[in-house]
Amino acid sequence: MGGICMKKVIYLSIFMVGLLGLSLFSSSSYGANTIKIGIVDTYSGPPATMSQDVLDGFKMVVNEINAKGGILGKKIEFVTRDEKFKPDVGLAMAKELVLKENVDLLMGTISSSTALAVSDFARKEKIPFLVTNSRTEKITGEKGHRYVFGIAENTAMAGRAAAYALSKKPFMKYWIAGDDYEYGHSIAENVWNNLKALKPGVQLLEQTWWKVGESDFTPYITQIMSAKPDFLIAATGGATMVTFAKAAKATGLVARVPIYQHTVIDYGVLGPLGADGPEGVYGTAPYLFYYPDTPANKAYVEEFRKVYGRYPQMFALFGYSAGRLIEKGFQKAGAVDKEKFINALEGMVIDSPVGKLEMRACDHQLQLPMMFGVVKKSPNFKDFLVASDIMMVPSKDFMPTCEEVLKTRKN
């Protein structure tokens, strides 16, 4: 490489070494006496509120565990990394957490793309990865393996639960619309295929797909309304739901056509909307802070409110479950050993605000129940709407069987 000036190269090298040296100061020195957990998630942009909810639920459990002296005498330390919804950044951060910070366990992320990439990495590095928020069924399905665990409900589960409930309703002519990305299509497909299996007479009129982050739904809604379907399955992601609800109300869609949306009854959606909430819309969610009204749930909500000053959304349950799984998993394993931890998690049952939850051994998917309800005003809450006429569908009624899931994996 002739012709390059000597001093420039020297300066360049010094600069680079200096930057690398910086990292020595940024590396966190945790004692050998802790269990270290690395969390990669998106804490910026529209998904941030959901990821923060997961973290809050998790932190609550961690603080409780550490107050009691930790697990096996070791306290839990966790570090978070914000991938800003960029999968290449998320993957790099996961690698940093494992290779540099030497975490014992990985957790994350709301981005399905990152989750799948990190899952692949976790398999190669043989480190457990708890997927707390990604909803793609591929995590424990097609791309499942020994080292990855699914905690959030996935689209296969949600779709089936919704189909189960919808099959009991009289609607026949359906329209499907939603966010044009994998999550949207997956939810819609799962709802539709299962519905058709349960009720063969249903008819699909048409499908409409808009870009993720669409802000103006009126053109799409008018198109749908002019076709006059009996029912609309709206496969929207969390961030879009608030905007869609507003458009649906403003155009009068809500009054004319019954709609179903997964997670629309979550407090994270109905809370911000306040009185503007979409009354009459059907929805599913794995957790509602006001139902079931059990002592366990009440205690959880009260604790959450005391610490964070707000009601928990459904995502906090995932963080909470992750915390409990970690606690009981290491306890049962008897050591901070990754393989023993995984063995311990398979088939493990934890206590939660919604009852006992089992981490299914065959596919590593947490068996959550699903609430199905319709959005209505409530006498108990003045500031926002809630789900009512709630049907709690137990997981065994809608989860895909072990055979079905394992068949999707290429072994």
Place this chain on the structure above:
Amino acid sequence: MDLIYTIFSPKLMSQIFVGLSRTVILFIVASGLSLILGVLRIPNIWHGSLYMVGAFMTFTISGAIGGGSLGFWMALFLAPLGVAFVSLIAERSFFQHLYEREHIMLLLLTFAFSLVFGDLVKMVWGMEYKSVPVPRVFQGSVHLFGGLPFPLYNVFLLGIGPIVAVALWLIVNKTKIGKISRAAAVDREMVGAVGINVSWVFAFVFMIGCLLAGLGGALVAPTVNVSLGMDHTLIMEAFLIVIIGGLGNIWGALLGALIFGLAQSLGILIWPQFGIVFPYAAVIVVLLLRPTGLLKSTW
């Protein structure tokens, strides 16, 4: 007669009207961007952040004044002014020192600001979704074209659009400072040579442009999820509109926004899955046919 009826079917007319109301927000934001790019030669990436800040400020102000209709109107008035104020401070402290530098450096600076503000908004307002209620007088919809609903708030937007356009045109073409700005866009040395303080002219134009971004954000707030990430949604579309319209040209921004918005609504009718492609295709066609933009630019 039948042919005319099928061409101008209710569905089509409805889509057109909806497309028009969508363009209003695009136009307002793009016109601000066009002014800044046309007169100051700054590709203002920070514009998106200011749009977002406008929406968030609307949320806070309307919430502080009780959240009802009065709150919204006050916010609509105050939020853009707040944004303009912030932009003025930024311009006087940072931007004005770079006018002699390459424009690509100014682009970088606006990008740096958008990075900083992205995090600032998160720190100040937090992560949860926020919602601004539609003022009572505009709730509900009116039924045009075969009973298809057209939200009253969109009617309001359709009314605001021309008002803003005319107001801008008056400022730029009929006021003294407007004329000076246009002159400075073409030849700033000359304007300085006749004794006018070009620096403050630029500050004024920058402020107006940013105020428009804030106004766009305030107007869109009742219809969308006010959340982080709003700064990225509009900025690319706004730039494209400015380019096809002609830099610094208000009517160009309007025309560009119309093309963009209508292309999208009609595209949805024709090919629902790939409706998003139509506006970009329209931009490409315009750029190939009239590279400097449809209307006269100030460059």
Place this chain on the structure above:
Amino acid sequence: MLKNTSGGNGRIVGGAVIVLLFLLPLFLPRFYIYLISIILLTGLLATSLNLPLGYGGIFQFHHAVFYGVGAYAAALMITKSGLSPWVGFVVGPFAAAFLSLIMGLICIRLSKLYFGMLQISLGSLVWIIVYRWYSFTGGDNGIHGIPVPEIISSQNNAYYFTLLVTLLSLWALYKIINSPFGSALQGIRDNPVRSGMIGINVKLHQLMVLVIAGFFAGVAGSLFIVVDTAVFPDMLFWTLSLEVLIMCLLGGWFTFLGPMLGAAVIISLRTFVSGFTDYWTLPLGILMMLVIFFLPNGILGYIQDKLYGKIAEQAEAVEQTDLAQPAVKES
């Protein structure tokens, strides 16, 4: 890039640095090897952008498209065709170069800002196609678990491969810039009218630059697959194009190694600041502001300025090629 007379000394130090880079895996922890791999390929991407941008004066605003297309072409070739992955790694850059040719032919009639905006529009169309065609491209999930040849699959070997390919590519780019073609290119950048008058086919030169730049962007894309075994639609999005542009400007777009330095700074900052706080874009923004105000020619430009002062002349020449030119150029 101005030829320097201290060639002899430069060779020795350059050689030492290269040897050092090859020895790194012996004493650096695994994570840093991974990080440096990423920096190398991103730096290559930035350098390939600087060919049209800094040396050609072309407003290449959506360079990431070629990176992403190169990566996707390679990934699809590997996962769908059943041929050896090496075929995929070769197909990637050529696919990127081909796209660059097509887009170049469409965009070349415009200049400056309008060229950039047209490129963004076309590039966005490509992104939309990749993003929405899940059955083929994996849609928003991207493609994961791409099989990589045994010999370069371990992290160290992936690093060596990346290092080797990057060095070869940089060498090739350097040779191009210092060839008669490169001089003609810079002449076109500084004064297209005069260059045309002395018989240089301006458009053809620019088109060739775009194709070369696209090719090496595709190489960077293939390298990404070697290091991370995945591709994501983000790789084609305009925000990445903007980031790569910033790497060039931050590092110094009048210098050859500036973009590489810019890549190193931004990636290191992103990685290490995350260790302290989740708000890592804020320090990046502030760093950018500092560089813009105090280091106008980028970091490396500043360093060279201090040493030689020649960079200021170079900078002035480039300044004339800026946004102030008429939009539609004469042919």
